[in-house]
Amino acid sequence: MRYTTKVLKCRRIGDSYSVELEKCEFYPDGAGGQLGDRGKVGKSNVLEVIRENGRTILKVDKELESNKEYTVEISENRRFDIAQQHTAQHILSRAFENLFNLQTVGFHMGEEISTIDLNTLSIDWSMVEKAEDLSNEIIWKDLTVEIIFEDFENLEKYDLRKISEKIKKLEKVRLVKIGDFDVNACGGFHVESTGQIGLVKVIHFEKVKGKYTRLEYIAGKRILNYIRTLEGRERKLFEITKASKDDLITKVQKLLDNSKDQKKKITYLVEDLKKKVILELENDPIVINDIKVYTYSSTTELIEVLASIFQKKEKSIFLGFDLFKNFVIITCNNDELGANDLIKEILKNFEGKGGGSKKRANVVLQKKLTIEDIEKIVNDILDFIKQQHF
Ligand SMILES: [Zn+2]
Known part of the structure; x- marks a missing residue:
């Protein structure tokens, strides 16, 4: 996304600059649990997008002139990645609800991995795999993702997963509807149809806060990057152990046994x-x-x-x-x-x-x-x- 606008204010704060634009289309960091936009104002890189007192403040790395017009560029690649992670969360959350009646009580999107907190302490990999299978079926069906603005009093007709306190204060609620599979109130970025997510994968889970299970998941291109990292690690292991794909584990086990034996x-x-x-x-x-x-x-x-x-x-x-x-x-x-x-x-x-x-x-x-x-x-x-x- 590219447009031209005026810089209203630019102030130096430590090593960076705090900038206010006349027209600011940058999505703020952390809003709705998701990542904020990044991009450029002129030649200056946007490092942070802060929402305070109804205004959006950009933290940038180079000084900009006040009252001057600049070309603003918002990274589409980053937005698409955010949309993939976010829509994947809607689908995974619904899958756990449909299959195991487990509710999502928390969500956090990270630069590399994102997390969903489920209201249970007992989960195993076979359950996770069932939820992954259902989620990926939905992804491959390429269902349309619709954005609907609905009056608060009409929300009853939708099977919403969760109605937060914030939503109760709104007149018009922004709903994200994924075919007939899921509908939920959300303000973030989403893909246009589920096929754009490509794939979703849970990579780890652990107990948190004594009552929830936190799932770590990745979607879209992040999975490709993840596989590349794993492959790199595996190649390094093959190199060090001189093992092949078939005997890597046996060989590592043997090395550990030998080492124990030597210690004795x-x-x-x-x-x-x-x-x-x-x-x-x-x-x-x-x-x-x-x-x-x-x-x-x-x-x-x-x-x-x-x-x-x-x-x-x-x-x-x-x-x-x-x-x-x-x-x-x-x-x-x-x-x-x-x-x-x-x-x-x-x-x-x-x-x-x-x-x-x-x-x-x-x-x-x-x-x-x-x-x-x-x-x-x-x-x-x-x-x-x-x-x-x-
Ligand atoms: Zn969302």
Whole structure:
């Protein structure tokens, strides 16, 4: 939609501009639970359409001159998408009502997905699929969608799904009639005939507010985009797992089982190795100022177990290095020094993130640790301990 009109006012607000047009055809954001229009005024993009005190205010990204004529463009593609989602909601809501006597108590349209709240807590996928089937049959019948303006007192002759408090105040009510399938009061955009929706699909549902079920659905082109996203994800999975369509799930399950199995084996090996390493370390500690310093490099699993054991030994310090994850763990069991102080010493020469308490602290360093790095860290810490005067 394209037309020419005058900009009445333009005010800067933060990074954007607030604009009022002489003739404004933009549908406001959130009105009737639906999305607002987007488009352009001159070269300026419309970011938001706000309705306040009977006026429509546009939030735009570039400054416009007051009292100047501009070409206004409203995005037809967006309106069509909104119409597809909105009409699909009417059909889905009626399908759940006809099939299961469930009422729609809430509706919200989003940029990517829209939601319908049903007044029930018990729904399963077989019910959802039945409602989807009925809705899509209605879509493929290509029923005409009529807009009827009716006097409030005549509404009785229609089988309306819901009459809201707002409608009760109106003299003329805007009805949206979908063949003989559904009729409901609504002010938003709708397609001209149901075939234009193409397809509707519920993609997720969950319990909300302790008494409703929220359905997430998409319609029209959004389904194509959704399938493309799923396909992209699936292709990536095939690539990573080297699986085919037929054995993807079996292969992923096998990988998970293997991983569980490996974890069990690691726990067993750590238990086995622990005793030997403790003996080895206890026989040969570095002693400085009466403090015994133990250092060991291995995997996180082993150094964490060792840390927990040496943490209990009085007047001791343990320095554990993970050779695979640039992870360092330190425990201190003496009154004068804190493990967190020693982590700070490491961070003077190496970049990383860490911290902890006086008793136990750890750090993940940005750089992959070489044997030389570990030697440097150990020597720096030993020097630091020597410099302390207890
Ligand atoms: Zn509607």
